[in-house]
Amino acid sequence: MANLSVNVAGVDFKNPVIPASGVFGYGREYEELFHLSKLGGIATKGTTIAERPGNLSPRIAECPSGMINSVGLQNPGIDAFISKELPNLLIKDTVIISNIAGSTVDECVSIAEKLDSTDVHMIELNISCPNVKKGGAAFGVHCESAGAITAAVRKATKKPLIVKLSPNVTDITEIARAVEAAGADSVSLINTLLGMRIDINTGRPILKNNVGGMSGPAVFPLAVRMVWQTANAVSIPVIGMGGIDSGKAAIEMMMAGAKAVQIGAAIFTDPYAPIRIINEMNDWLNEKGISDINDIIGSVKSW
Amino acid sequence: MKYKKSLYPIVKKEILRKNIFSIEILCPDIASIAKAGQFVHILPDNMTLRRPISICDIDKENGIITIVFEVKQEGTQRIANKNKGETLDVLGPLGHGFTLLPDAKKVVLIGGGIGNPPMLPLAKYYSNKATVISGFRNAECVILQNEFKNTGAESILCTDDGTAGRKTLVTEPLKELLANGNIDAVYACGPIPMLKFVAAIADEADVYCEVSLEERMGCGIGACLVCACKLKKEGKDVMGHVCKNGPVFSSKEVQW
Numbered sequence: 001m002a003n004l005s006v007n008v009a010g011v012d013f014k015n016p017v018i019p020a021s022g023v024f025g026y027g028r029e030y031e032e033l034f035h036l037s038k039l040g041g042i043a044t045k046g047t048t049i050a051e052r053p054g055n056l057s058p059r060i061a062e063c064p065s066g067m068i069n070s071v072g073l074q075n076p077g078i079d080a081f082i083s084k085e086l087p088n089l090l091i092k093d094t095v096i097i098s099n100i101a102g103s104t105v106d107e108c109v110s111i112a113e114k115l116d117s118t119d120v121h122m123i124e125l126n127i128s129c130p131n132v133k134k135g136g137a138a139f140g141v142h143c144e145s146a147g148a149i150t151a152a153v154r155k156a157t158k159k160p161l162i163v164k165l166s167p168n169v170t171d172i173t174e175i176a177r178a179v180e181a182a183g184a185d186s187v188s189l190i191n192t193l194l195g196m197r198i199d200i201n202t203g204r205p206i207l208k209n210n211v212g213g214m215s216g217p218a219v220f221p222l223a224v225r226m227v228w229q230t231a232n233a234v235s236i237p238v239i240g241m242g243g244i245d246s247g248k249a250a251i252e253m254m255m256a257g258a259k260a261v262q263i264g265a266a267i268f269t270d271p272y273a274p275i276r277i278i279n280e281m282n283d284w285l286n287e288k289g290i291s292d293i294n295d296i297i298g299s300v301k302s303w
Numbered sequence: 304m305k306y307k308k309s310l311y312p313i314v315k316k317e318i319l320r321k322n323i324f325s326i327e328i329l330c331p332d333i334a335s336i337a338k339a340g341q342f343v344h345i346l347p348d349n350m351t352l353r354r355p356i357s358i359c360d361i362d363k364e365n366g367i368i369t370i371v372f373e374v375k376q377e378g379t380q381r382i383a384n385k386n387k388g389e390t391l392d393v394l395g396p397l398g399h400g401f402t403l404l405p406d407a408k409k410v411v412l413i414g415g416g417i418g419n420p421p422m423l424p425l426a427k428y429y430s431n432k433a434t435v436i437s438g439f440r441n442a443e444c445v446i447l448q449n450e451f452k453n454t455g456a457e458s459i460l461c462t463d464d465g466t467a468g469r470k471t472l473v474t475e476p477l478k479e480l481l482a483n484g485n486i487d488a489v490y491a492c493g494p495i496p497m498l499k500f501v502a503a504i505a506d507e508a509d510v511y512c513e514v515s516l517e518e519r520m521g522c523g524i525g526a527c528l529v530c531a532c533k534l535k536k537e538g539k540d541v542m543g544h545v546c547k548n549g550p551v552f553s554s555k556e557v558q559w
Binding site: 028217 | 305306308346350351352353377378394518519520521522524525526527528529530531532540541542547
């Protein structure tokens with residue numbers, strides 16, 4: 001049994017595998033299938049200050065080796081999250097990362113302030129949601145706004161702060177440097193890529209929102225590249241995600257420089273994916289005679 | 304555990320009509336807990352998303368469920384390409400099924416096109432207390448009529464063009480049955496316009512009505528919030544989810 005535990009921004013994870021925000025809700029449905037304590041952590045559904053109904057259906061469509069979605073941040077609001085969902089999560093013996101996704105700096109600050117007085121372990125600031133009309137990704141595509149919102153949320157909380165980055169930018173490393181300078185403790189990437197599918201029989205976009213966030217194995221090479229570039233550009237830890245669907249893909253992402261990984265679309269394909277990926281990572285390390293997962297982080301020997 | 308996921312063998316496959324397939328799956332742990340109106344979430348080979356398909360028959364004794372589905376695009380085509388002896392990756396049973404009324408004396412079951420399959424377990428449950436109204440485009444599309452007859456239910460076949468059964472929409476026989484009175488409940492599955500009319504007619508007659516809805520899905524178990532549908536709950540507009548809050552809803556809950 002290899003050591004799978006990692007430390008991200010001062011927080012110990014028993015293994016590096018974290019279901020990504022959005023696919024996993026608050027874990028209740030997956031508890032029917034496996035113990036949440038087996039997970040390294042859980043990134044909860046993005047939370048806004050008030051309840052949001054989300055976008056109209058259809059909200060999802062298949063793509064070659066992936067999918068696009070446009071849920072539109074449907075969530076019950078921060079107060080309901082703190083009172084109804086967080087207590088149940090905090091007793092699961094896994095790291096709880098609360099994802100916040102406000103439309104304005106003030107909204108994100110208010111949510112962060114509320115979370116600061118809870119026992120949640122980490123905060124993930126989403127400056128990259130492609131599925132809401134205002135806010136969301138708009139913060140994440142310019143260094144100034146990304147830095148400003150990070151600095152404001154930084155002041156509102158002492159919790160370890162992860163900033164989730166958008167790949168829909170010219171140079172993700174510039175955004176990563178900006179949020180690092182503004183006080184982020186970690187960055188997670190990549191959020192989804194803006195995509196579109198059209199039903200050629202009706203001439204209509206499949207998604208009612210017209211466009212949506214693309215994810216799944218199709219985006220994996222792009223995610224590996226961005227994680228590698230970012231890990232080389234900043235000194236804060238990088239959490240890698242984007243199309244990871246196996247232990248080997250998770251290992252590859254960590255070799256690129258990720259200290260932990262998040263799993264999204266793969267959970268729709270296989271609800272046991274996070275557990276399978278943990279087991280496959282362990283098997284691979286044992287097979288290679290590597291006793292500690294930390295030895296492979298950023299270990300890619302670039303040409 | 305409420306639902307299971309595994310690879311289960313196909314024990315029988317039939318082509319019922321052009322693009323309509325019946326597949327029997329040996330999955331005792333799913334069959335033992337499945338209820339009328341629930342669905343299974345099946346992963347087509349080499350795809351990212353599962354496809355939700357309603358359960359058409361539950362044989363608890365032999366541990367078999369039957370799905371009857373229409374090939375629409377690539378995903379359902381890949382499921383249909385599977386043969387006897389091969390396995391399917393099935394997650395289920397999911398959602399909550401129809402409300403069964405043990406004291407009901409007369410119920411009406413309405414299936415429109417590929418909305419007919421989920422009516423079969425209800426027809427088996429209610430037997431001669433049920434009248435099944437099945438609607439199809441034409442005679443070429445008619446499925447499951449012998450299966451409905453074998454349940455002991457009365458059945459009324461309708462087609463849009465009159466090439467089989469009565470030339471009428473399913474709503475006409477429904478109005479006639481409701482006019483005669485003594486109907487305890489109406490259950491329906493089919494295209495949204497049909498469900499909307501069925502719900503309005505049942506509501507006018509003040510008869511309890513449940514409808515089974517369909518939507519593109521992600522996880523299938525209520526976590527990802529993809530399969531949203533507009534509902535009314537306690538006078539408030541809310542976004543419900545077909546996979547967990549449904550697929551069966553009281554027709555009064557649905558915002559048409």
